[in-house]
Amino acid sequence: IQIVEECDSVLWKVKVPEELKVYYAKRNELSIEASMILWGHRVVIPHKLKERILKELHVGHFGATKMKQIARSRFWWPSIDKEIERMVNSCSSCGSQHNDPPKEKQHKWEITTKPWERIHLDFAGPFRGEMFLVIIDSYSKWCEVERMANDIRSESLQKS
Template sequence: LGGATLNYPTYDKELYALVCALQTWQHYLWPKEFVIHTDHESLKHLKGQQKLNKRHARWVEFIETFPYVIKYKKGKDNVVADALSRRYTLLSTLDAKLLGFEQIKDLYDSDFDFAEIYESCSKFASGRYSRQDGFLFYENRLCVPNCSLRDLFVREAHGGGLMGHFGVAKTLQVMRDHFYWPHMIRDVERICSRCATCKQAKSKVQPNGLYTPFPIPSHPWTDISMDFVLGLPRTRAGKDSIFVVVDRFSKMAHFIACRKTDDASHIAALFIKDLALLFLIVTLSF
């Protein structure tokens, strides 16, 4: 949301989100009837509204072009779907029992970077800084004092999970989403440049010239691309990640639940089970 939409009442925001989703996926949704699950109970009465303002009338007119059924789903039963839009804010709630986090509070008072601002925020927020439960935050990002945790967080972000080790730019982006300290880029560059795994796995000789584009596929599901969505809440089946497979011709996507700890053999088995048996020929694009 942005601009005037931020001032919409809750019902309008929920309805606007539905309109945006239908606009994005309309080419896949029009042929057959589908079910819309929403955790906003008022939307289940969408078809029965008698009086509509101009904005609602315009949106409902568009929505009614689809063969849909709308069902209410309680928020507590919809936590996995919610995580798809909230995955970048999951770290905003800190578990102080995590090893080392309690010690952060004790380090603020003597830290060169944050001691003064930490003291000034003892009662009220100071500029973009604020204190919550003894932790110092800068624009909702945790301020990390000068200690070994800085290197630990950078190494964890650089690791990248199933997607391999990130470069400097991507690692810095992940870090800036959740943490803050002065000259963070300097620490990220230092740790990434000294990563033994990267030095062993990455070529020392960089290829010259322009990138060679992929050939344009002529049929659906002859060329695909793959990626992973990580850091989601764990389901009852123990799944906490999504294996995404996209057809480069039609842009149609398949989403397969998996675990972050799954190795290549498990991912290959999921691919064969869900996709390779469904399509006769698949050319992998890397």
């Protein structure tokens, strides 16, 4: 707390100690409330409490993504993401329960042998307030673009 209170002192303006530069960069966003340093609505965690907070966050073995989401909503300290990743990577339970979805096999299109055998369609826009239908022939790479009505819902397109 003393560090935050001294942010505007002459010492800060002369030379900022290396380990405090990250706090100095946020000096205009830090506040003190009920003896806690806040960055916005998040509590700035002192160095000596980081491990305790990390252990509490890790209790459910949610994995790095969920832990970061929870931590970022409530706390802040320099390198919070790296420390969460370090904890998750060093946990054997998280490693054994880690459930990466299988990688989707990339779909390969069959090679076309003549024009208009296969076309690709997509909408583009809005561009300057208008929508466009883009049609590309996969064989020749010929492209056709048609200006569409702004309403591209299927019911509207069927009426056209």
